[in-house]
Amino acid sequence: MAGGSGGWRRGAGLLASLLLAGSVALFPGTGASGFGTIATGGQNREHERITRAAVACPEGDDDTCFQARSISQLAGDGKQFGAVGSPDLTESLNPAAHCDDADFLNDGDVQTAAGYPRTRDQATTRLHECIDHLRDRFREAVTDADGLLDANGDIAGAEVDLGNDCVPGAAAERRAKCATLEAFGRALHGAQDFYSHSNWADAADPSRPAGPENPPGLNLPAPSALFDLRGTGTPAIPDGLTTGCFVVPDQPAGVAKCRNRVTHAALNKDTGLVDPATGATSDPTTPRGQVGDNFAKAVTGAIVETRRQWDDLRDALRTTYGRNAGDKMACALTHDDPVNDCRRRNATMLAVVAAGILLLGGAAVARWLIVRRRPRADRT
Numbered sequence: 479m480a481g482g483s484g485g486w487r488r489g490a491g492l493l494a495s496l497l498l499a500g501s502v503a504l505f506p507g508t509g510a511s512g513f514g515t516i517a518t519g520g521q522n523r524e525h526e527r528i529t530r531a532a533v534a535c536p537e538g539d540d541d542t543c544f545q546a547r548s549i550s551q552l553a554g555d556g557k558q559f560g561a562v563g564s565p566d567l568t569e570s571l572n573p574a575a576h577c578d579d580a581d582f583l584n585d586g587d588v589q590t591a592a593g594y595p596r597t598r599d600q601a602t603t604r605l606h607e608c609i610d611h612l613r614d615r616f617r618e619a620v621t622d623a624d625g626l627l628d629a630n631g632d633i634a635g636a637e638v639d640l641g642n643d644c645v646p647g648a649a650a651e652r653r654a655k656c657a658t659l660e661a662f663g664r665a666l667h668g669a670q671d672f673y674s675h676s677n678w679a680d681a682a683d684p685s686r687p688a689g690p691e692n693p694p695g696l697n698l699p700a701p702s703a704l705f706d707l708r709g710t711g712t713p714a715i716p717d718g719l720t721t722g723c724f725v726v727p728d729q730p731a732g733v734a735k736c737r738n739r740v741t742h743a744a745l746n747k748d749t750g751l752v753d754p755a756t757g758a759t760s761d762p763t764t765p766r767g768q769v770g771d772n773f774a775k776a777v778t779g780a781i782v783e784t785r786r787q788w789d790d791l792r793d794a795l796r797t798t799y800g801r802n803a804g805d806k807m808a809c810a811l812t813h814d815d816p817v818n819d820c821r822r823r824n825a826t827m828l829a830v831v832a833a834g835i836l837l838l839g840g841a842a843v844a845r846w847l848i849v850r851r852r853p854r855a856d857r858t
């Protein structure tokens with residue numbers, strides 16, 4: 479999520495894009511949109527903190543959480559955007575990457591006789607574009623994971639080496655772990671933004687009339703059935719669901735293409751403080767985020783959604799490559815030294831299974847001996 483152009487860290491990325499285009503002078507006061515990815519301009523690395531709260535290892539080892547170096551590649555680490563921040567660098571103006579522009583209001587909530595300037599179908603199409611975009615990223619992660627294992631099914635050392643940080647978006651970045659995390663991080667970014675940029679989990683300001691600057695909130699829980707990224711169907715969109723129209727400048731009362739529409743500025747809950755260990759929130763800074771528990775609900779939704787997507791990715795790896803290979807790939811993604819740690823883990827599991835077989839075998843032999851010694855009439 480970010481505030482300003484459609485996402486939690488979009489400001490810096492958008493600024494970088496504009497600078498690259500040599501056109502920043504045309505857009506003074508450029509904001510960004512989505513949970514934040516940087517630590518300035520009102521953003522406080524919300525995407526990083528949400529991702530850490532969702533899937534980083536609390537301490538020590540675990541089968542499914544991300545260890546220190548690995549979570550930094552996925553979530554970012556202070557100065558590094560990380561995979562989850564990548565869309566703010568290279569896709570900051572693509573609405574599908576941040577679930578923007580899927581705005582709609584029912585007639586009863588529009589205060590003008592002309593009605594809302596967009597139809598439900600137009601908004602639904604835009605949201606499906608976001609879901610399809612994130613499905614592409616998710617599938618890309620599953621495909622890229624193939625490179626984590628060599629021809630023998632062992633973890634390929636060069637593909638998981640984190641001696642140097644991953645370089646998201648770089649053509650020269652060839653490590654399978656980095657490529658997999660980048661694609662997955664991009665999917666996570668949009669899924670997290672959805673909870674900040676839409677009214678799925680929030681509530682309207684009860685002190686103001688309904689309208690484009692104060693659309694009704696749906697107050698729905700996470701995870702959302704809309705974000706089954708393994709699926710291929712076309713999910714039904716609730717009638718009252720809206721995200722925000724994004725344009726520069728991003729203002730609550732929309733200008734240019736966003737005139738008379740629900741805007742990103744009015745609806746987003748991009749910025750505030752997120753505890754990266756617990757996910758607890760404080761100090762929301764956007765207008766919609768300051769209404770009731772809206773910021774906390776957006777962040778909690780994004781955390782729950784992130785965990786669901788990681789569960790789904792592990793399932794997809796097993797389904798695609800088989801249970802053993804899929805589990806090994808998940809281990810390679812989460813562990814900082816998977817060549818050693820994931821092999822040891824397999825060896826440990828084998829030892830446990832072998833011990834179990836020995837115990838069961840011993841028990842069967844003992845029972846056979848006992849039964850054999852009893853008189854025939856007592857045998858059962």
Ligand SMILES: [Zn+2]
Nearest residue numbers: 485486512576
């Ligand atoms: Zn975003």
